[in-house]
Amino acid sequence: MKHMKKTAAMMAVALATTLVTGFAGAIDLGNALGSGTKAAKGMSLSDDDVRAAADQACEWSDAHNKVAPASDKYAKRLAKLTAGLSSEDGIKLSFKAYLVRDVNAFAMANGCVRVMAGLMDIASDDEIRAVIGHEIGHAKLGHTKAKMRTALMTSAAREGVAATGGKAGAIASSELGGLAEAFVNAQFSQKEESEADKYGYAFMLKHKYDPNAMVSMLKKLPAGGGLLSSHPSSPERAKKIEALVAKG
Numbered sequence: 001m002k003h004m005k006k007t008a009a010m011m012a013v014a015l016a017t018t019l020v021t022g023f024a025g026a027i028d029l030g031n032a033l034g035s036g037t038k039a040a041k042g043m044s045l046s047d048d049d050v051r052a053a054a055d056q057a058c059e060w061s062d063a064h065n066k067v068a069p070a071s072d073k074y075a076k077r078l079a080k081l082t083a084g085l086s087s088e089d090g091i092k093l094s095f096k097a098y099l100v101r102d103v104n105a106f107a108m109a110n111g112c113v114r115v116m117a118g119l120m121d122i123a124s125d126d127e128i129r130a131v132i133g134h135e136i137g138h139a140k141l142g143h144t145k146a147k148m149r150t151a152l153m154t155s156a157a158r159e160g161v162a163a164t165g166g167k168a169g170a171i172a173s174s175e176l177g178g179l180a181e182a183f184v185n186a187q188f189s190q191k192e193e194s195e196a197d198k199y200g201y202a203f204m205l206k207h208k209y210d211p212n213a214m215v216s217m218l219k220k221l222p223a224g225g226g227l228l229s230s231h232p233s234s235p236e237r238a239k240k241i242e243a244l245v246a247k248g
């Protein structure tokens, strides 16, 4: 119970100081996206576009967060628990821990996986692996790409990129910050959460990690909050995976 209280307290901190605030700054996605023309027809955003944008968003995020140095205990633990996980489902993975209290983690389409110290404080090694599998699921299932495309379309429409003949740089840097936010801290639907949970569950089985950790991790997250509000959790999510574990 004491443990749960700590979790709730940390969630409150996390909600107050999310990465979103950091992403309000400018980020140069111009090169990654090619040109304003492409932004204007964001529906045709290719996987390469998304990966290239992810490279920049990841770099930006590392520069604006406290990355645990290799000698740090969080970095050491993360390296140990992800040993052997060099790539997954065609994505080359790179892991880093952020020394922030947020109970959160994210994965980008380019394999940039970042785990917050706040999450590591409340989770077992297998529970952290379950979160990593879940996050990779969002990237692999196209959830983050869809969010980015939507943000691009909105931005392009607002800035009138199409009207100006698709000139590069037509998207204001303030808009680009929003794009990065949409990419890294997307709001996922319950359906997407369930899909990512199932992906994470399969990930656990594949690597012979304990699949029950997916259930116990979900139970640690308050209903309605989830891994930050960007990953809405519910008791139903835990129940669904519990049923899969029971089935074997």
Ligand SMILES: [Zn+2]
Residues within 6 Å of the ligand: 134, 138, 188, 192, 193, 196, 230, 231
């Ligand atoms: Zn999620």
